[in-house]
Amino acid sequence: MHGNFGFGCMRLPMKDGKVDYDTFCRMADTFISSGFNYFDTAHGYIGGLSETAIRDCVAKRHARGDFLLTNKLTAPFFDRQEDIRPFFEGQLSACGVDRFDFYLMHAQDRNNYRKYKRCRAYETAYGFKEEGLIRHFGISFHDKADVLDMILTEHPEIEVVQIQFNYADYEDASVESRKVYEMCEKHGKPVLVMEPVKGGSLVDLPPEADGILRGLNGGSNASYALRFAASFPDIAAVLSGMSDMAQMQDNLSAMRDFRPLDDAEMVAVRKVCDIFHSLDLIPCTACRYCIEESQCPKGIRIPDLFAAMNAHEAFHNWNTGYYYNNIITGNGHGKASECIRCGKCERVCPQHLPIREHLKNVARTFEG
Numbered sequence: 225m226h227g228n229f230g231f232g233c234m235r236l237p238m239k240d241g242k243v244d245y246d247t248f249c250r251m252a253d254t255f256i257s258s259g260f261n262y263f264d265t266a267h268g269y270i271g272g273l274s275e276t277a278i279r280d281c282v283a284k285r286h287a288r289g290d291f292l293l294t295n296k297l298t299a300p301f302f303d304r305q306e307d308i309r310p311f312f313e314g315q316l317s318a319c320g321v322d323r324f325d326f327y328l329m330h331a332q333d334r335n336n337y338r339k340y341k342r343c344r345a346y347e348t349a350y351g352f353k354e355e356g357l358i359r360h361f362g363i364s365f366h367d368k369a370d371v372l373d374m375i376l377t378e379h380p381e382i383e384v385v386q387i388q389f390n391y392a393d394y395e396d397a398s399v400e401s402r403k404v405y406e407m408c409e410k411h412g413k414p415v416l417v418m419e420p421v422k423g424g425s426l427v428d429l430p431p432e433a434d435g436i437l438r439g440l441n442g443g444s445n446a447s448y449a450l451r452f453a454a455s456f457p458d459i460a461a462v463l464s465g466m467s468d469m470a471q472m473q474d475n476l477s478a479m480r481d482f483r484p485l486d487d488a489e490m491v492a493v494r495k496v497c498d499i500f501h502s503l504d505l506i507p508c509t510a511c512r513y514c515i516e517e518s519q520c521p522k523g524i525r526i527p528d529l530f531a532a533m534n535a536h537e538a539f540h541n542w543n544t545g546y547y548y549n550n551i552i553t554g555n556g557h558g559k560a561s562e563c564i565r566c567g568k569c570e571r572v573c574p575q576h577l578p579i580r581e582h583l584k585n586v587a588r589t590f591e592g
Contacts, residue, residue: 228454228461229479230262231255232418233274234511235465243270243277251472252282256290258476264416264463266296266330267315268517279320293321294416296330296364297349299339300517300572308348316357327358328386331513331574333367337375346379360384364418366574369403376411384460386416388509388574391452391493392426392500393419398507398576405456414460420453421446421464423509423527426496430503430538433496440492446471447478448485452493455484505534506582507575514569514579522558526569526579529553529560533586548590560586 237247252263263282265274275295282291295315302308316322327349329340340346352358362384365372376382385408393399408415421427426449429437437445446464453462462479466472485493510527514520529552536544553559560583569579 228459228482229260229450229475230264230416230461230463231260232463232465233263233265233278234269235467236270236274236277237467238270243273243281245277245281247468248277249281249285251466251469252285254469254472254476256286258480260476260479261290262292262294262461262463264294264418265319266298267301267311267318268298268513271516272318275315275318279318283320288321292325293319294326294328295319295324296328297340297345298330298517299336302343302345305343305345305348308343308345312349312352312357323356324358326360326362326384327352328384329363331572332363332365332371332375333574333576334371337371346381350381362386362413362416364416365404366576368400369407372404372407373410376407376413380411382413384416385413386418386463388419389415389417389453389456389459390420390422390426390449391497392422393507394497396501396507405458409458413458415456415458416460417453417462419509419511420462421449422507423511425500425505425507425509425534429496430499433499436492436495436499440489443478444474446474448489448493450475450478451482451485451489454479454482503537505537506530506577508534508577509575511574513572513574517572518568520558520569521566522562522564523556524558524560524563524583525552526583529586530582533582533589536589545590559591560584561591563587 237244263278265278267275297308301311329345350361353361360383362382364386366388387404388399389401389405393401395402405415427445429445437448450462450464453459464475466475508527508530512527514526532544532548532552563580563583565580573579
């Protein structure tokens, strides 16, 4: 792996409902020419378009030795052990490669893990390593530290763990980023970081918090979040889901000549964290699993509704009501009040959010 920075391909540039290949090609070229080479995808990202974009913009345009590629085995796409190999082979084909450098059991938590055990997913996927179809075997993880301890104890063959890690979640009791990271240390597993800017929440900060970071040395809000995550010794790479060249250039400026946060910067992000938590915002990272994997029967754009709710709470003068009623609802996309409480979204949410209860609050706020 070159450097400590990875390209997360969940939030690629889009145009007319498709990945903007021209922009993504330029971004991929810039990323590789800047000395980095790690790309991360999954079949559910952008409804499968992430994988094929990697094929067309990376695999077809760069030598296989010039990039590392991670993919994942995701629970909704298999029901039996026999389903796993055809799914995996389809992923290789979709990405245009003959092997994955890393293959992760996706979004592992206490409930999800039961299905992987029942279907012998770990054993099946590890067999792909023995065949030379993957180089490294690991997991991405969304639960408490004790669950990770159980999984790593039962599967010492795991080589790497991808975790949600950012300064807002570091001491958060519901995420336990610090404890999860320390559990990886205990088991001697290198860490891949996802959600270092918490789905953009640590970029678009409330005014008071934004002012604290602006008073530092001129770095962007995103740069402080990335550098916080990369400042820990067992972090192998920090992934960023970049959507345009401006984001990429900003991220590269922080990670190309990386330096850990100094004492003053660490104090500042802790102050921002305190402000962030005082607002009682919905801790949604906009991963969109609730849309792309659960297929909401009412077409509710859950992350967008939660973003509007958080903006309403953090930026009281922002015209969230107009945005709610005219942009993110209608044309087949339901309002929060139209939720039928089926719970499909909650079953796939990596943050384990009580989505149905949050939607009630969104409806009260914007619909009266």
